[in-house]
Amino acid sequence: MSMDAWILGAPLKVLRQEDHPYRETTLATLGRHELGLSRRRSAAGLPACEIFLDGRSIYLPGAAAPDRAWFDLCRELGYEPARHWDWDPALILFQQVLPALAADWHEPPLALDAQGLPEGVLSLASLRQTFAEAVADLRRNSLGPVGAKVAETFEWLPLRAVVFHDDAQLPLDFEGAGACGRVSLWLGIHRDRAVALDGPAPYGRGLRRWVAGGSGDLPPTEAFLRAAGLDPEPPKGFEAAFDAALHRLCHQLEGPLDAYRRTYPVGIPWQRDHHERLLGRTIVDLRLGDPPVLILDDGTEVALENKPLPSWEHGGI
Structure with missing residues (x-):
């Protein structure tokens, strides 16, 4: 490996x-x-x-x-x-x-599917495939240049990560199988330019109302266009077509996402703030550059501030 x-x-x-x-x-x-x-x-x-x-x-x-x-x-x-x-x-x-x-096991080899998984295992890979198929349907059904622009935006923003924002205090859902908390779908080519779709907890048996998140001070549509590497100036009618496409994409994802959610145990905090991510970690490497970067034992990279201190902070007369 x-x-x-x-x-x-x-x-x-x-x-x-x-x-x-x-x-x-x-x-x-x-x-x-x-x-x-x-x-x-x-x-x-x-x-x-x-x-x-x-x-x-x-x-x-x-x-x-x-x-x-x-x-x-x-x-x-x-x-x-x-x-x-x-x-x-x-x-x-x-x-x-x-x-x-199982590297040195003898014949017969384990029976795995096309994703390298045992039969019946649900994973992020199957969700990414479902999302890609929904985007392909969006392209086939796109109407006019605005619809094509929306489809192109999502073609350049594949599904990369799913984050369940669980809270151990949330009540179980109506089947008692897990918390119906907020879910975030992270899309993008580069992690430093990612955008997210946020789905709050649905009410009862209703579907989630998915919302596109912006990036910094950018409105959502412009943030998505920039993350896709496209012209950030949306054409007339783009926002309405974007919202409609977002609804169709997430509607196709609801069933697989719900099944995938039920494979995750309740109450594990998957998203940590910067302080918690650094706490207790060990420095394993240093990458020189401007600025230098510390590599921690969990793969986190920490850039060092290398600006000179004001003279009064060095002490002395």
Whole structure:
């Protein structure tokens, strides 16, 4: 596994692999935690696996997501949806950890889908595909130059991250399966120019009323055009067409997003402020430049202020 793509704040170390007549197993450590992988059969009789964390089973064939303990571990080791684009706890486990643990397993290989996931697992990858398909429908149904401009805007703003703004005190939803809190969809090509779609908690069984967020002092439509790298001056009628397209895109995403939300445990604070992100972290590298940048053990980059201090702050007469 390439460590350049590794985003958790601790290394994965494979300790031992065993090949029993009917079951292969692997043991590894991830920071101060122990991981185990054991071959199983799915309900359809296909090659599958069971994953253990600190001696407890966190994934069995057919489950839609790993157990809460894996989500807690990802949060403990620095994973944040808005910062680690294109990843979520399921993708980290099945696209990074699982290949490393099963690297030397014998035939037959595990049965994985086109996204490299066990059958039935819900992940950010499937949501991104759903969003891309909705944008493609938007392009096919776009009318006139204004509609084409709206479609082009979203074509240049793929879905990159989903953030659930959970609060442990929120009541459970009507099925008792999770909190109906606010959700943010982060779109963009570059993380430093990202824009977001915010969906507050729906009332009862109603749909969310999605709102496009601006960037700084920019109105939403101009912020989206700039983030897409397009002319920021919207043509006449663009705002109305943009709002209508936003409604259609998010309406197609509601069902998959709700199913995906139910794979996430309630009450884990996924978005942290700057102070909390730096607290307790260790400096692991320094990148020289103007300004110099400190690299922390969870991948956070901190730019150093290198302006000279006024002479009176140096002390002396």
